[in-house]
Amino acid sequence: MKLNMNELTKGIFKENPVFIIVLGLCPTLGVSTQVSNALGMSAGVLFVLLFSNLLISALRNFIPDSIHIPAYIVIIASLVTIIELVMHAFVPALYSALGVYLPLIVVNCIILGRAEAFAARNTVMDSILDAIGMSIGFALGLILISVIRELFGSGTISLFAMGNFDGVIRIPWFYNNPIRVMSLAPGALLLMGYLKAFFDWKSARKKG
């Protein structure tokens, strides 16, 4: 079987869901206060997007057009509930950190958008590649925003605690001189605006 690698790579840069298609901004801006939250949310979105694309693509000839939205929502909501229960039981710290944004993956436009725009019209293998590419693109966008916000807003990089390591890397100078607004909602919007402008400029330059 020949893999269409374009489906995998397009979500990473050319059709990046955060900076180019501008989907899923609510969780992107909401959880990006810490890098660990971004990693957890990215893992959640990867799981849900992968399985929703897989299932919706596999069932595309079984689900009639007239009822496709309720059918997709049931599938996506079930997957989100499964990841929520699993995280609550096995990664409680991450479950607690993601808070309300975890169940909100149900209404994340990336998930329903890819189901509608791609999985419902393409093969299972292409849909899996699309899900992986989009998830990587979403993760890269989220991690970039969270690294900048946490570095400037708190002077730290939060990862996961392991053994004697408490999970928090304190960056000298930034730690003692935080720019608090970056941790707050206005900081997220400001940064998103600058990054969007940067990526638009890069795209325009590439197109010539």
Added chain:
Amino acid sequence: MKKNIRYALILLTICAVSTFFLALTNSITAPIIEEMDIQARLKALEAVSGGHEIGEQHDVDGVHYVSYQIDLSDGGNPAGWILGLKTNGYGGEMTLVASYTLDGVMQYAQLLNHSETPGLGKKAEESWYMEKFKNTGGSNPVPTTKAMLSAGDAQAVSGSSVTFTAIAKAIAAGSNYVKGLGGAL
């Protein structure tokens, strides 16, 4: 008509399969989550007890905010109360435990369950958050508005007024409830 029945059956099938997998996941995770909740509650009670002996829990009916009470004692002598409090924050219901002296002065409090927004109301689960209520409820009133806080504390709860007010009102209600008990155990 036939088409509608077909659509209904397709949706029913999808819902039935989803329900099966949800039930399966729930059966695996529910006991683990329940055990964690019990441990978290015990840890919270220990943390707010201030080293006193923790007594039996008694449910409280018909009192707004207060759902149960636990007596605290010191060598057999009454030392105060722990109250289980329920309130509504920005993200829905919040539960917390708070300990009081016999005359209703709040000593320690800890947030248990909530769905507050990360970075805003969620700050309430951090230990420093409840410090602003410590030793209030007696001659010092419980600060129920941001105007009653110092500039630093008001800044700390900025952006999460609903969460702050909900917690403050629950703690104030707990203090009044303890005062109503009149020190009796």
